[in-house]
Amino acid sequence: MIKNRYTYKFSFWLILLFITVLSSKNAVAQKYSEYDVKAAYVYNFAKFISWPAHYFEKKDVLVIGVYKNQNFGEVLERVLENKKIKSKFWEIIFINSVEEFEDCDILFVSNSSKEETIKLIKKTNKKSILTIGNNIPMFCQYGGIINFTPKGSRKRFEINNDAAIKHKIKISSKLLTLARIITKNEIKF
Numbered sequence: 001m002i003k004n005r006y007t008y009k010f011s012f013w014l015i016l017l018f019i020t021v022l023s024s025k026n027a028v029a030q031k032y033s034e035y036d037v038k039a040a041y042v043y044n045f046a047k048f049i050s051w052p053a054h055y056f057e058k059k060d061v062l063v064i065g066v067y068k069n070q071n072f073g074e075v076l077e078r079v080l081e082n083k084k085i086k087s088k089f090w091e092i093i094f095i096n097s098v099e100e101f102e103d104c105d106i107l108f109v110s111n112s113s114k115e116e117t118i119k120l121i122k123k124t125n126k127k128s129i130l131t132i133g134n135n136i137p138m139f140c141q142y143g144g145i146i147n148f149t150p151k152g153s154r155k156r157f158e159i160n161n162d163a164a165i166k167h168k169i170k171i172s173s174k175l176l177t178l179a180r181i182i183t184k185n186e187i188k189f
Helices: 002-029 034-047 070-080 114-123 161-166 184-188
Strands: 061-067 089-095 106-109 130-133 146-148 157-159
Touching (some): 034 106, 061 070, 106 114, 114 130
Parallel strands (some): 061 089, 106 130
């Protein structure tokens, strides 16, 4: 009888181990593209951002503008499907030129020249728009708020908290601890 109890427990743990190995094998086998990961980051950035009080009172949706990157916008739509932030659903708009810029709550900038980047950031002045660059050199130094860094960087993204404050956007300290911080003093160098 004692032998059977131990055999039963051993079998139980062996089956549990087998299931765990299979499920982790499937998890490893599932690959996520760079855009899938960045879309998840955008979703989580929004969770750790506070816009000014009463900002969303008259808004039905949180609007994300995607500049010059249809593919990322499509991935973002898929990743954000049926998700809410600040009790709002998402709407994604595509922007193909600086002249087409529309107000939004988050602006994801990709594939832009230095001149376009500077013009876009100027268009967001005095507005509470979270600007996110897709590995754009000097994005935060030009006044952007968050910028993804190149692959292999120690930190996955950088934040210009001074720009966030200027736009009346508060970034959680939890998010700030994960980023490389760009400051006014650093910009002067």
